[in-house]
Amino acid sequence: MPEVTLTRPSGYRTDRLRPYQVYIDRQKVGKIYPDEAQAFQLPPGTHDLQLKMDWVSSERLCLALDENDQQTLICAPRVKNNEFSILKGYELIYWMSLGFRRYIDLRREQDFNAEENTGWSSKLKGSALFLIALVISIAVFALTGEITIVSAVLITACVFVVLGMLFRPVDRAFGKIDEKKRGSD
Helix, strand or coil: CCEEEEEECCCCCCCCCCCEEEEECCEEEEEECCCEEEEEECCCEEEEEEEEECCEEECCEEEEECCCCEEEEEEEECCCCCCCCHHHHHHHHHHHCCCHHHCEEEEEHHHHCCCCCCCHHHHCCHHHHHHHHHHHHHHHHHHHCCHHHHHHHHHHHHHHHHHHHHCCCHHHHHCCCCHHHHHHC
C-alpha cells in the first residue's frame, strides 16, 4: 500500500506552538506539530493533500501514488528566518493576508531544499513587490499628502501579486507528476 510521510521540522519561530491540520482528499485526517513526522497509508491513485491553520493554508498538492509508492513531504511556515526585523514583519503580514492560500510551505523532500535559480524575477516574490509598493506609497503620501496616488500604487502592487499567483507554473501549484506515472495513466 502506498505511504506518504509528512515531516514538519522545528527551529522556526513562526507557528512553533501551533499544529497544522492535515487534509487528504478534503477530509481532515489529523494534525502535525513541529519536530514531528506522520505516515499516512493511502490507496493507489490520485490524492489531494493540503494543510490548514485557522484561515491560512498550503497549496493543494496533488499526489499520484502507485502500488508500493513511498513519498516524503516537508511542511514549514513560509517565513523561515528567525531574526526579528521590520522586513520580516511585513513579510509575515503579506503571507497572512494576500498570500494566505500559500502561507504554509508544503513540498516534496527533494524540492524543499532545492534553490530556484531562474533569474532575478524569481527572487522578487510577491511579498517583496508588496513591501516595495507599500514603502513607495508611504513616501509619496508623506511628500504630497495625496491618498489617491497611494491607493493606486497599492492596488497596482496587489494586481501584480495576484497576477503572479495566477500565472505561476502549474506544476508548482499542483505538484509534479513523474513522467513514468503519466505514461501509465
